[in-house]
Amino acid sequence: MIYNYITDPGKVRERNEDSVIVVENLSGEILMCVADGMGGHKNGEVASSIATSHISKRFEEISSVGNKDDAVNWMQSVITEANVEIFKYVAEHPESTGMGTTVVMAILTDNFLLFGNIGDSSGYVIKNGKLHKVTIDHTLVNLLVKSGELTEEEAKDHPRKNVLMKALGATQNVEADIFNVELNIDGIMLCSDGLTNMLNDTQISRVLDSESSIEEKLDKLIFKCNNRGGNDNVSIALLYREDK
Numbered sequence: 001m002i003y004n005y006i007t008d009p010g011k012v013r014e015r016n017e018d019s020v021i022v023v024e025n026l027s028g029e030i031l032m033c034v035a036d037g038m039g040g041h042k043n044g045e046v047a048s049s050i051a052t053s054h055i056s057k058r059f060e061e062i063s064s065v066g067n068k069d070d071a072v073n074w075m076q077s078v079i080t081e082a083n084v085e086i087f088k089y090v091a092e093h094p095e096s097t098g099m100g101t102t103v104v105m106a107i108l109t110d111n112f113l114l115f116g117n118i119g120d121s122s123g124y125v126i127k128n129g130k131l132h133k134v135t136i137d138h139t140l141v142n143l144l145v146k147s148g149e150l151t152e153e154e155a156k157d158h159p160r161k162n163v164l165m166k167a168l169g170a171t172q173n174v175e176a177d178i179f180n181v182e183l184n185i186d187g188i189m190l191c192s193d194g195l196t197n198m199l200n201d202t203q204i205s206r207v208l209d210s211e212s213s214i215e216e217k218l219d220k221l222i223f224k225c226n227n228r229g230g231n232d233n234v235s236i237a238l239l240y241r242e243d244k
Helices: 044-061 068-092 140-146 152-156 201-208 214-227
Strands: 002-008 018-024 030-038 103-108 113-118 122-127 130-133 177-181 187-191 234-240
Touching: 002 018, 002 030, 002 214, 018 044, 018 234, 030 044, 030 187, 030 234, 044 068, 044 103, 068 103, 068 113, 068 177, 103 122, 103 187, 113 122, 130 201, 187 201, 201 214, 214 234
Parallel strands: none
Antiparallel strands: 002 234, 018 030, 030 103, 103 113, 113 177, 122 130, 122 187, 187 234
16 A cells, blocks of 8 residues: 655644544554544644544554444544544633534445544545545535535535534544445545535646656646635545555
């Protein structure tokens, strides 16, 4: 496997509230995770850092996530634990009340690929040069689209399109959506909504399908987002199968 990640504050925000990691455990299993903090002065960057730090630390501590069912349970557990850690921090730092974070993660082993998410950071697989979104955004407009109250076209520019229905730090009880994905893919991309709000899937695919190195692709995606105004922090974790 080859993988890398990048995070950039953009050109408008004062601070970068995103966190991103890619780590391997003792068995060579790979965990990718992107978290997009919220709360501004209320320490959104602390929330995202708590989430990725806790999840990656727990992953590196274990020799293996086990079989697929074990891995699903592990993902739910560490996300619950990260949520508890965020609430603990807020209890000790009341000025941080209101902070929270999205989380999207992927675990790749020799036998299976799982995605999990809470919020609107996205997980994709790359196959035959095209992006295929795996995760489903936990947003108000997505709920309205599902119920038929909005069309997908109307949702794109809806004034409340970034209102989250789920996030770590929002409620004491959280449950991630978990997706079982076939292994016959070329790569994986996780990102915060700073990327998907600035570039569509076709524009992203064009960069990913180029002959550039993985580092150059990440740099190019950040450049394109900033060139369009850089309205938000952008974080991307990118992995390609070894033979690609």
